[in-house]
Amino acid sequence: HILKKNGVKVVSAKEHISEGPEGIILEAMLEGYAEFYSAELSEKIHRGQKENALKGKNNGGGVPLGYLLDKKAQKLVIDPVTAPLVVEIFEKYADGKSVRSIVEDFNVRGLRTKKGQPFNINSFSSLLKNRKYIGEYRYQDVVIEGGVPSIVPEDLFNRVQERMEKNRHAPAMAKTKEDYLLTTKLFCGKCERMMVGESGTSHTGAMHYYYKCGGAKRRKGCNKKAVRKDWIERVVVRLTMQRVMDEEKISRLIDAILVMQEQEDTTTPALRSQLAETESAISNLLKAIEQGIFTPSTKQRLEDLEGQKEEILVNIQTAELQKPKLTREQMTAWFEQFRHGDPENRDFQKRLIDTFVNSVYVFDDKLVLTYNYQHGTQTILLEEIESALGSDFDGATPPEQY
CATH class of the missing domain: 3.90.1750.20 (Putative Large Serine Recombinase; Chain B, Domain 2)
Structure with missing residues (x-):
């Protein structure tokens, strides 16, 4: 967040990374399809291993x-x-x-x-x-x-x-390892510092999980109250799902990603251009042979060109396998998983937030969410959230001693 605010850009030495935020979504799609391929391969391997086991x-x-x-x-x-x-x-x-x-x-x-x-x-x-x-x-x-x-x-x-x-000793006082889904994405609306996960035990022994402003935690002059963990995560998931369920936005996103996908692939167009030049040279040489111009030199040249063509074709196939292009139908199917996912499932919540949510700023009266696509900023008043999901800011934050 600090690097981005100061204009620092990450550059990959291996491949082009899109300037736009939609690149994050495209990367998530490609990872998803790679995971599917890996799972399918794993299933085949397990089938063979099970036969060995028997x-x-x-x-x-x-x-x-x-x-x-x-x-x-x-x-x-x-x-x-x-x-x-x-x-x-x-x-x-x-x-x-x-x-x-x-x-x-x-x-x-x-x-x-x-x-x-x-x-x-x-x-x-x-x-x-x-x-x-x-x-x-x-x-x-x-x-x-x-x-x-x-x-x-x-x-x-x-x-x-x-x-x-x-x-075996029971871990009586051990704290449960809690998964804070909004880590590195949640910020204080007052001082813009990152909000971090914290926990504490009340006098009744109940555990409280919440996000606290780094400025308030280190007494840097910010008085932002802590936000209850399950409430803010539930709000972000629900609001993000509403955005994802919007067919018009999904269609615009897919259009942008399709264009970006073509722009990111600089290798394949160059290889196809080389292939066209090589095929043209082979065609011209064959015409010369048909006209009776056939010497040891033309034969050697034809063999060289055929070898170049074969090598280029292999390179094209390799490039396409390393970075496959997704079709509109595949992208639509990928988005559908988020439209019909279970908002109570932790794995689904994590994938949804990691893929679409760029940042969330918490103010006393509103939330400002920025999503991973152009013009993807949403401001929503807390009174609107309260009417739908209930309030977190009245008695739901951790006790004052925490």
């Missing part, structure tokens, strides 16, 4: 301590050198030894992990929960009893799990 074959990842990978059969087999160490770990823990003391004992004895590193508490914690050691092969919803050769007796494994359960 045959008891290893699906990659690290080989646990105590096992070796039979590369020919693609199955785990017991390592006679390290398997006794696994049994020792389970027996010591079941007999009351702490994980830390077992780790220290192993490291003093000079024992090392499969990667040649000293043992640590984290690696032991996951080891003690690994059901492969009792012969259970598990991959997603595939569970095969006896799919892996067992190392640890089942009764010993169960005793270890019982002790781990008893030793």
Whole structure:
């Protein structure tokens, strides 16, 4: 925000980035389609891995301590050198030894992990929960009893799990990690400083989550009151959805993005121009050959031009794959997901705000929202919001002591 206010522009060394705010939306679209391709590819990979799992074959990842990978059969087999160490770990823990003391004992004895590193508490914690050691092969919803050769007796494994359960400490006073959706986008209308997420506990023990002006927080002379988190996020989501649901605005946005998409692609037009010149040269050479002008030089020249043409075609295909162009129909379908999304879903709220909201300024009597497209500024009075969503500024902000 500060960089933009001072006229600083970000320039990519790899590709042209649009000057207009619509570029953010185009980037989000391309990322969305790339994510779809990745998900589809992932589904195909998982299908193959599931077939491997049904045959008891290893699906990659690290080989646990105590096992070796039979590369020919693609199955785990017991390592006679390290398997006794696994049994020792389970027996010591079941007999009351702490994980830390077992780790220290192993490291003093000079024992090392499969990667040649000293043992640590984290690696032991996951080891003690690994059901492969009792012969259970598990991959997603595939569970095969006896799919892996067992190392640890089942009764010993169960005793270890019982002790781990008893030793698990409940994080009684730990604060829940809260996701503040408007971080870096919410600003104080009085001093223009960024508003940051905060939390506090009332005398009743209830947690309050809110956004507070950086100037007021650091006592820089601003007296802007804090804004309740769930209220301001709900307001921004609802107002943004109203904007996205406007078919006329969507149509104008798509027009602008289509034009921008053509302007951003500087590689493909240049390659197509080279292709046209090469094809023209090939055509002229073929005409000369038809007229009887055929020498070793013309033959070599024709082969060179055909090679150039093939190389240009490959470069065009590569450029189009790296940065595919979206059609109007694809863009319309992409916008539809926001028109019919669930405003109560946190993932949907995050995608909506990240894609469309540029900034939100909070005043005592109004909100000013700027969206990621030209002329995308909206000012709305709090009394209008109160009539639709209720007030946040009367008793809904955190208590004064916070």
